[in-house]
Amino acid sequence: MGKNMVFKIIFNIFLLLLIFPLFIILLWSFTKIWPWPDLFPKAFGLRGFQYLLNPSNNSLRILGLSIWLSTVVMFIAILISIPAAKALGLYHFKGKGFIKTLILAPIVVPTVAVTMGIHVSFISVGLANTFWGVVIVHLIPCIPYSVRILTDVFEIMGNSMELQARILGANKMQTFFYVTLPMLAPGLITAGSMVFIVSFSQYFLTFLIGGGKIVTFSMVMFPFIQSGDRMMASVYSMVFIWTTLLILISVERIVKSYYKGENYFYL
Amino acid sequence: MGKNMVFKIIFNIFLLLLIFPLFIILLWSFTKIWPWPDLFPKAFGLRGFQYLLNPSNNSLRILGLSIWLSTVVMFIAILISIPAAKALGLYHFKGKGFIKTLILAPIVVPTVAVTMGIHVSFISVGLANTFWGVVIVHLIPCIPYSVRILTDVFEIMGNSMELQARILGANKMQTFFYVTLPMLAPGLITAGSMVFIVSFSQYFLTFLIGGGKIVTFSMVMFPFIQSGDRMMASVYSMVFIWTTLLILISVERIVKSYYKGENYFYL
Amino acid sequence: MSQIELRNICKKFENKRILHHVNLLVQEGEMISLLGPSGCGKTTTLKIIAGLMEPDAGDILFNDTSILNIPVEKRGAIIVFQDYLLFPHLTVEENIEFGLKMAKVKKSKRREKVREMIDLVQLEGHEKKYPKELSGGQKQRVAIARALAIEPKVLLLDEPFSNLDTRLREIMREFICDIQRKFKITMILVTHDKEEALMTSSKIAVMLDGEIKQFGTPKEIYERPVSSLVADFFGEKNYVDGEIKEGIFYSIMGSFQTGLHKNGRVRAMIRPEEIEITPKGNIAGIIKNKTYAGEKIYYIIDCNGKRLKCITNGKTFYNIGEKINVYINFDNIVFFER
Amino acid sequence: MSQIELRNICKKFENKRILHHVNLLVQEGEMISLLGPSGCGKTTTLKIIAGLMEPDAGDILFNDTSILNIPVEKRGAIIVFQDYLLFPHLTVEENIEFGLKMAKVKKSKRREKVREMIDLVQLEGHEKKYPKELSGGQKQRVAIARALAIEPKVLLLDEPFSNLDTRLREIMREFICDIQRKFKITMILVTHDKEEALMTSSKIAVMLDGEIKQFGTPKEIYERPVSSLVADFFGEKNYVDGEIKEGIFYSIMGSFQTGLHKNGRVRAMIRPEEIEITPKGNIAGIIKNKTYAGEKIYYIIDCNGKRLKCITNGKTFYNIGEKINVYINFDNIVFFER
C-alpha cells in the first residue's frame, strides 16, 4: 500500500505540472495587473475575451475553419500513413532502418527551406491560396509523425491477426476495416492527435500557402504572443489549448467507443 | 508478382518524394544562380560552405554543442517518459483518457505563452543562460512526444513479460533493463528520434533561456532562412538535416544491435 | 522446500466469483495435481500463489508465513504458464539462462546449466532461435527448461505438456518428477491428462466451479470419488439409476447383488473398463457401436435399452449387431445417492 | 468437399530444411490425422496448405487444381491454430460471428449460428467476454467454434483439444466428427493424442523429420508400423533384439516360436499391453516397478535381465519384487529388420 501511495503522489505532482501552466494561462487571460512578487493578480478585466468574441475580427469563424482544416489534414494523413506504416512495419527489405529515419526528414527539413520550392510549385499548379493547398502543405510535416508511430504499432502487432481474418474469408477491405483498423486504435489516436496538433499549430506554412486567404487561428494568435500582450496571448492560447484538448478527447472517445474495450491487447 | 511490382513502384515514388527535397537543398547549397524556369542551376559557388567551414564563425563548434545538447535532452526525456508511459499504458484509473490527452498540452501550449513565466523563474534560480537551463526548457515540448509514443507501446505490449521476469526472480531494476527496455526498443527509437528532432530544431526557447550564451545550430541557421539567402539557408539546412539523419540512424543502429534481432514481436 | 497453504482464497472477476473459499495444503516437497474442467479456476489459483494476482479474501502461507505482501520475485514460486510467455527478444538459450542471470550466477556455471537443460528438453540445434521461430512444442519445452534451470522451491506447472507428443511428454514428465524428488520441490501440476495426474502425483485436488471438491491420493480419488462430477473427471462413465433394497440393486438392466447394506435411490457408476464381454456374463446385450483405438476397442452395448460404454483390450473383436453377454462385478461398483 | 493433394512440398527456414518432399492425398470428405514429434513440421504443413506460407518447391492441389496462386481467403481452408489467434478486440460472440459476417450472412442467421456454436462449445455466459478474459481452454473452444461456424470445405486443426479436459475433449471430438461427416468436410487433424488419432480418423499420416514416413489406416499404422520410430509414436514399446532362424526367435529372453518364415537379425516390438502377467506365462520375471494409473497399472518387469514395460488392467495387483510369469504371444509380434 505504501508503494501505491508513492505512486499516487508522484502521479499527482506530474498532473499538477501539466495543469499548473494551463491554470496560469487561464488566470492571465483575465488579469489586468499582476505585480511581480504577488501570488495573485491585483486587477481583473475582460478586454481579451471581449476582443475575441467581437464579431468584427472573425476570431470564432477563423477558429471553426482551423478546426475543420486540421481535421481534414488528420484524416488524410492517417489514410496515407497506414499503408506506408504497414509496409515499413511488416515487410523486411534492405535499408529499412535508413528509410524509417529518412521518413522523419520532413520534420527536420526546416519548412522554410522546402517551402522555397513548394510555394512556387503550388502557385504554378493553382494550389496556392486555396484550402486544399494548405491541407497538402500541412501534410508534409504531419505525415512523418503518423507514419513513424503507426510503424511501431504494426511492428509490435505483427500481421498474424490479419492473416487469421483472411483465413476466415475476409477480403482485403474487410480485413482492413474489421481487424487492422481496430487493432491500430491506440496508435491511431496518438498519431491523429499529433497530426492535429502539428497542423493546428502550423503558422508559417499556412501563411505561405494560404497567402492570407486561408487564415487559421494560430495565425491570429501568434502576433499577440510575440508582442507580449499577456492578456491577449493568454486568451488566445486558452482557446487554442482547450479547443485542441476538447477535440483530441473527442477523437479518443469516438475511437474508443467505436472499438469498445480498451487495452484488449495484453493478458 | 504483379502485386509486388505495384508495391515496388509506389514504394519508390514514396522514396523519391522523400529524397527529392533533400537533393534540391543539396543543389541549392552550391548554387549561385538558378533562374526560374531552368531545370538546372546556371552557376555554382562555394560561398556557403566556405562560410560554414570558416573557423572564425564557430559553426562546427556550435554544431557539436547542439548535438550534445539534444542528445542529453533525448536521454533525459526518455528516462522521464518511461515510468510515466508505463503508468499511463498499464494502469487503469479514472480519467486516463483525459490525462493522456492533457499530456500533449505542452506541445500545444504555445511555448511562448509558457515562457513568459519560465524565463523569469529560470533567472531567479540561476538556470538562465546555462546549458542545463536550456536542457530543461527543451524538455517541455519534447516529453509529450516520448510519453505518448511509449504509452502506446506499453499498452500494446502489456506487462505480462515483465511479470514473467519477476517470477523468474528479477528485481525491478533487472526487469527494467533486461525486459522492459529491450521490448520497448522500437518505441524508444521513434520517441528518441522525435525528441532529438524537436530539441535540435528549437529556436525560440533556446534563444530565450540560452540568452545568447548557449548558441545552437538552429539559432545560427534561422536568420539565414529568414533573410532569404537561399545558398546559405541551403548549406545550413543541409548540415542540419544530414546531422540529424546520421544521428538518428546511429541511434537506430545502436539500439538495434544492442538488442539484436528486429521484429521479434510477432509470429 | 516450502509448504504451501491456501486459506479460504476467494476471487471475483467483474462480480463473477471464480474462486470460492479455496483451501489447499501442499506439504514440503510434495507433488500434487490440480484437476478440473476448463475454466474452473486452475490458472487463477496458480497465479494467486505466485503473486500475479491478489486474492479478494483469504491468505496464502509458505511455511506458515503469510506471503501476501511479499513481492513476486521474492516468493520463489515459479509458474510455467499455459501460454509459455517466452521473452520474445531473447533466444532459446538466453530465455533459459534468464533466471540464473537474474540470480547473478557465474557465467561459466550458467553456461553449463543451460547446456544441461537444453539437452534434457531435446532442443539441441535450436539454441540460437528466437521464440517466434519455434514450434508450439518447442516453445513449451523452453518454458519448462527456463523454470527448471533455477531450481525453484515451488514449481507451479500449468498444463506444461499439452503440446508435446507422447514420447516427449513421458520423458519430460519423468525428468520433472526426478528433479522434484531430488530437490524436494513443492509442486502443483495442472493437467488434463488423468493418467499423468494419477501416475505422478502423491495427491490430487479436483476443482469444480472454483471450489476444491475432493483432495486425496490418486487411489482415493479414482476409486472413491465423492460425486459423479468428480468421477467424470477420469473418463466417461456409465451411470445406471436404480434403487437398493437390502443389498440388491434394482435397475432397468436387472437386479444385482451388491456388497452394500443401505437402502434408497442410488446411481451406480460403472466404469467402461469394468464391463467385461464374456459368454459367462450375467447381462445380455447387443453391440451397437465399435471404435478402434489401437490397444483397446470402445464398444457401445445396448443392455435392455440401457446403453453402456465398454472398453476392451484389442485382442478380441465383436461386430456391430452381435449379441453378447457382459459381466459386471457389482461388488466393486460405486453408488452415489440420488 | 475438396480433395487435397500435396505434391513434393519442400520448405526451408534459414537453410534448414523443415519439409522434405511431402506427398499427401486426402480424399474429399475424408478425415485424416497428422502425427509426429514436436518440431517435425506439422504446423508448417498446415500453414502451407492454408496459404499462409509459400512452399519452396512442390505444388498443392484442391480437386486437382493448383491453388498456389489463389489468395488465402479464396482457398476455403480454415486453420485452427495451436495458439488460437483470437481477435483481441472482439468478444467471444463477435469472434465466432466473424467468418459469417465476412461472408455477408444475414444478421438473424448469424445470430442463430453463433448461439448454436456457443452452446456446442459450452461457453454460455461468456459471450461478452474478450479473449484476454478467458481461460486457456475457453480460448481454444472459441477458436474451434469460430472455424466451425463457417462450415468450411477444408478444416485444418492444429492440436485443437490440447487444453481441454477429458470430458470436454471427448464432447468436442465427437461433435467435430459429426459435423465432418455431415458436411463432408475434408479435414486434417494434428494431434499428440494417439487414441484421438486412432479413433477419429480414417487414415493417419506419421511425419518424422519433415517427411511422411507412413500413411495408412489406423489399423495398418498401429499393427504394421514401417519402423520402430513410427511405432514409438503410439506409446512406449519394448524392443527385444535377436535373430530369427527358421521361424524361431532367439533372444536374451529366451527363444520363441513365431509365425514368420524369414531369417536374419531382427528387433521384436512388444507392446506393453501385449504382455500378460499370468501363472501360465512362458517367461519368468520379477516386478521391478509399479505405477498406479487408475484403470490400469504400469509395471516394469525384469525378464532375464531385459526390462519390459507392461500394462495391466487395474484389477489384480502384484508387488515390487514379486516373482511372476509373463505370457507373450509371439504370433502377433511385429519384427523389424536390423
Next chain:
Amino acid sequence: TSRDEKPTAQITAEDWNSILEKAKGTTVNFYGWGGSQKVNEWIDNYVSRKLKEEYDIILNRVPMDIDDILNKLLGEKQLNSKEGTIDIVWINGENFFTAKRNGLLFGPFVDDLPNYKKYVDTESIEIKYDFGFPVEGYEAPYGKAQLVLIGDQAQIVQFPRNHEELFEMVKNNPGKFTYPAPPDFTGSAFVRNIIYDIVGYKQFMNMEADKQKVAEVIKPAMDYLKKIKPYLWQEGKTYPATVAQLDNMYADHEVFMTISYNPNHVASKIGTGEFPTTSQAFIFEKGTIGNTHFLAIPYNATNKEGALVAINFLLSPKAQASKYDPKNWGDLPVLDNGKFSDEEKKLFHDVKLGEGVLPQDILLAHRLPEIPAHLIPIIEEIWQENIPVEGE
C-alpha cells in the same frame, strides 16, 4: 532598375474618379503585423467602416509578419505570378529595400494619391528616405514612430535627460533598469540612441559598413554600457530577450523603466491596465531616434485601385487624426501641420493626448534620423562582443 519594370503605368494615367469607380464594391487585402489589439481594432472597426461607408470598399486585414510577406512575394515573383492576394502591405526599412530591389512593389504610385500631394511634406527627409533607402514613390507614409523611455513617476522623481543622468539614476537604484538585448529591435534602437547621445549621429549618415571603423567610433558608448552594466537588473548578467518581456517586467514592477519605439505605447498600456497610471514617457534632451512606417502595394496586387483608394483614405487628416487618438491607436501622424485647414487642425487639436504621452510637437522637435540599415547588424555584433551575457 525597378523603375523600368514599373508594371502598370496605365493606372497612373487614369484620373482619380475612375479609380474610385473601379474600386467600388471591391475587397482590399491589407497585410501587416497583427500583434496589437488596438491597432487591429482600429483597422477592423474605424478604417473598415469608413472605407465601406465612403468608398464601398471592404477591407480585409490579414495579420502577417513582414518576413513572411516578403517570402511569399519572392516566391510569387519567381513565377511572375500576376494574381497576388496582397493589396496593401505595411512595411519599412530594410524590408522595403529588399522588396523594392527585388521588384516586388508596384509604383511609383504616391503621386497618384490626392491626399499625398495635398497633405504630405514630400520633401521631408523622413518621407523621401526610409532607413537611408530612397523611397522613390514606392511606399506612402502611414505613421511615425519614435523611441521614448517610459518611467514610473511614483518611483522616479526626476527623469534623466541624458545618458549621464541615466547612469547616475541607475547607479542609485541598482537592479531597477535594463534594456532588451540586441538584436531585439527596440533594444538595438536604445543602444543606437545611447551612441547618438554620446558621439552624435551625423557621422553615421554616410558611413560605410566597415566594422573596425564603426567600432572605433562607438567605443565611448560601449564603455558607457560596460560601466552601467553592474547596476542593471540581474547585475547585467542577463538581459530581457525582447522588449515585450521588458514591458511585462515593468508592468510587474520588477523594473521602473521601459523603452518603446511607439510614443503612444504608454497610453495604450495604461489604457489596458497593464502599466501603472503613474507611467510617463520622456526623451533625452538631444533627442531620440524616430522612423516612419509606410504602406506599399505589391507588384501583383489584384486590386490596385482599391489599394490606392484605401491608402489615400489613410492619408486623410480624418484618418490620421483618428489614428493619433490614443484611444484608438496613438500613432504619430505623417501629415504636414502647415498644410491643414483650420478645421483639419482642429481635428488634431481635439485629440485628447493619452496619459503619460509626450505631445507631438515636443517629439518632433527632438527627432533624430535612423542609422543606415547596413550599419545596424555591425553595431549589434559589436555590442554582443563587448557586453557579454554571463552564464555557465
